[in-house]
Amino acid sequence: MRYSETGLNLEIDLSRGNVERVETDPRLTELHLGGLGTNAKILWDRVSPETDPFSPEIPLMFSSGLLVGTPAIGANRTIITSYSPQTLLMGYSMMGGFWAPELKYAGYDKLIFQGRSPNLVYIWINNDKVEIRDAGHLHGKGAVETQEIIRKELNQPNAQVAAIGLAGENRVYTASIEQGRSSASRLGLGAVMGDKGIKAIAVRGTKDINIARPAEFLELCNEVLKYIKFRNENPIPNVMTILQGLGATQEMLHVDEKWHTENFMWGNARVRRREFWNKEIEARWKEVQESMRTRLISCYNCPIKCGAIISVPGLSTYMMKCFSKLTYTMAAFVDDIDFGFRIAQRATEYGVDGFSTPQIMAFAFELKEAGILTDADFEGCPSDNEGRFYWLLDRIVRREGIGDILADGTYWAAQKIGKGAEEYAHNNIKKHEQLPLKLGMLNPVYFLMYATGEKVNITQIEGQFPQAPFTTVEEREEFVRDWIQVPDEKFKQMVLDWELRGERSNPYYPTVDMSVDIVDWQEKMHYIDDALGVCAGLSSFPLKPPYHMHNYPKFISAATGIDMDEAGLTQIYNRNRNLIRAINVRRGLRRADEKTPQDHWKKRFPELEERLLDAYYRFKGWNMDGIPTKEILQELDLTYVSEDLIQRGILTE
């Protein structure tokens, strides 16, 4: 009897049309938990680092997490893994919603695709029945409408469908995978799915998921529920609105956008508009948002309503969550949020990443203004800010004209275009577009997270430690008073001592050693979430979440029967983290790549930044080039990794 997991993976070879159910090794669960951890193991084992991201040999994995489908609140995440065609490193992209629980109820922990289908197909999984079905009639259809069409044609109103739109079919590097209000957007995994010829994956499951120690597990779940209620009624004081509650930032609920519009950059992460927000805009935006927002909705087994059904008059209904509300509006320099909701509807059907795509378009128009791209490239393009964004979006997803070059993202487009375009692709880390946020003073914790994060996205590594110091001693004391989530009391002292100015302020405080500790803690929580399949919105992302280091080991023990404590869980996190680092090192990642965009902060401190990186590498047990040493790999039961790296000459004996 397998507990909390199903113990079965589906291996689907698209080249041969072969489907196999394979039992998994329970020892791997003990070593890696599941989700991202076991995905990384498969990627390490199966793919030689020389393989091209669009090769049939690359697997594309759709995984649930170890706790997904159990009564654990918020345990509903899908972790999709392959190589990113844009970064050329391991790419993992995740989404919430309802798909992964359904896969587990159907009896599978993971779907692993190999090969490439000669025709466009969709996969239909209904418990023991797995079919590869022709999707010729779905060619070019939107990601949202595809889900509805498939449910209708299978007569399965309760099937969950993950689909790509036109962007994925055309292997656009910012193509996403859409499912309900959830989107696996980052790192271009939608392009890999399209490359393999998979239009959609529909799942329906009606089997049981078992728990090893039922009463104990339910008590833990009830405590989490109680704490969620408490946090909903007690938002965190003295921090900005979006950081006060649980879940993703509640962009669908809140209408006050002063922080985002005045502190995030407009255009190609270029311009700060400090006086933008005023009463008139607030009133107008509030009216638009509330009229288009039909209902606030949640993901599977989670009471937080991060998402919303959006009904724009004249367009088909879709769903949205978080920052995509603003990214198009701000990138296009349109002062009207109505535009944001409209173009997002089209973008969602196309299936594109709402972070990168607006920046790519803004980048293109900057190049046009600078004369690096010519009028010929934009023939037929409207001149107004709104019209030209629609025009370019349509071309990017079809890879038409200049759209074909831009569809690879700003880094690769700049390389192809040349003529000084590289200067304009200024907001990338490891070739991947970042949040359009350019602040003044370097924050050492954030520097490390941006530079070294393997997910190459700040929101998937930051979270539980405050982003800025509290103004007064009273505020700091209030914050740390009930801060049960800290793995160690020293983090409380760091907050108590952190000042806005003076010796104990950014960039030299938190100190180098403290910064490394903070990053390690935040990173650890994300890695654990991604192995368990728990939403970061209830765990690693907000301040004072219901899941933390002190109850996670108990959850794992009660669910699986594996005896787990904090030390054991930390060991597993380090193992997974080092395995992913090793995969990327094998692909060529080195210290030189761990750079933030030059303009990410106005005030830079190159010497401090080098010291931070040194300290982080040392703490991790890596050499000064960011490569895990033989010793640390051995400690983490990854001797086979060190042997491979030594054989390749990447590590010396």
Added chain:
Amino acid sequence: MGEKKKKIVKSIKIDLDKCNGCRSCEVICSAFHAAPRYSSNNPARSRIRVIREPIRDVYVPVYAGEYTAAECMGRDKYVIDGKEYDECGFCRASCPSRDAFKEPDSGLPLKCDMCEDEPPQERPLCVQWCINDALIYEEREEEVEEEVKPEDIEIGLESLANRYGLQKIMDTIARMSQKG
């Protein structure tokens, strides 16, 4: 005539406007009813199901009612404030026309028992787990007349009387008792 007795009627009030479609109610219901309790969960076994169609903003939790052996002929569709709900959209029956309220493996019907327990639960589990207050537990007292249960012989004779008329019954009995 029977005596008057007080009976507690339990029900769940459902606020469709508050439902966020998370289906936690399905998770905890199926877990509570697992044997041993909480040892597994499976929304397909849940006694409460959320009829959920986000694109049309249809969010209707329905908890299982009676079993019916046959589908009803001519089902009703509702349009409320311009929103169209499917036929069967509010029905609580365990019915051959759909898979709700049936065990997925055996096909046996499921019925909501308001989480009957010893000691009693303060509220059914679905209500406890819905912290968005879409499900509200309500109890009310009703006075019911306690029926005197008829004996078998009375039930049988009543059925025959309905079919043939009381007079024919009496004639037949008279003839039969004469034969000896």
